[in-house]
Ligand SMILES: O=C(O)CCC(=O)C(=O)O
């Protein structure tokens with residue numbers, strides 16, 4: 001598949017004009033301004049130029065910030081379709097069930113709704129989570145700033161650090177470095193892997209990283225609270241023994257993954273993230289405003305989970321499916337790339353204590369450690385994560 005990110009000359013066509021620009025010239029020009037200033041200018045331009053400006057806004061990040069294979073190639077020209085908001089999936093209602101966190105503790109109907117969402121979807125949108133909107137916006141802004149520094153600086157910043165930088169795959173070793181993959185399975189993403197327990201190991205000398213650390217600490221406290229509340233309600237739904245079930249959610253294992261999915265005119269040729277299930281108990285996701293990408297598989301159809309301001313997406317992972325003895329579902333999902341705009345998402349994953357045995361009638365007893373080791377092995381040998389199937393009790397033997 002053609003994984004090139006585009007050409008150094010972007011050809012943009014609308015009904016009135018044909019404009020051929022060199023992005024290098026444009027970027028040099030635009031980089032003189034701050035993003036916010038440019039956004040303000042963009043908003044006062046005439047609507048006929050809107051699609052053009054939207055595209056340029058998406059492309060104006062420093063090209064040096066992208067991993068080399070994601071950069072436009074010199075001898076290529078791309079025809080970018082005009083950005084057409086009326087074909088935007090935002091026009092359609094979002095199908096995911098909505099859970100109101102504030103109601104969850106007291107309201108049996110909301111608890112029932114959660115149970116249904118876990119069985120039918122393995123995913124839901126979370127409203128009334130009580131995370132300040134300001135914190136979510138600041139996190140997104142800082143994540144964008146962090147991704148905008150040069151590729152080499154991102155690598156240098158994270159060498160010798162508990163934070164790791166990766167690209168092209170989301171399959172990582174326990175240390176957070178990318179597992180080697182073949183070029184055909186490259187994922188159109190870059191990211192930072194940040195274990196919550198090691199936030200203090202951030203380089204305090206680098207102001208951008210230090211500001212990010214402060215925000216992530218605050219965000220991490222909120223997500224631990226949310227994960228605990230959701231998990232306790234799920235454990236009650238499943239009638240799990242309260243003492244045993246506690247060790248299935250270990251807040252110290254919390255990990256952040258911050259992703260950037262660069263815009264790509266050949267969006268149909270590459271996935272941002274390939275089809276997978278998460279290995280976690282729960283995953284909690286925040287997507288930047290207005291850029292869709294996440295899709296879940298339901299009834300054999302891919303459904304877009306829209307980016308809606310101030311809401312979080314929660315999905316159940318393989319550990320939750322095993323803990324629930326297959327009553328709840330670890331949902332298959334993937335990320336599509338946007339042709340015009342880059343997408344940033346901030347994901348939190350929480351796991352059982354590493355050596356805690358999960359026992360069920362469907363799977364052989366295994367710990368998260370066993371599960372992770374098996375995935376590492378499978379990705380190296382078979383090329384992909386086999387997952388829970390590896391631990392299924394084979395009734396024929
Ligand atoms: O970026 C997203 O929307 C989803 C990321 C994801 O599925 C993952 O990290 O497992």
Ligand SMILES: [Fe+2]
Nearest residue numbers: 276277278333
């Ligand atoms: Fe995922």
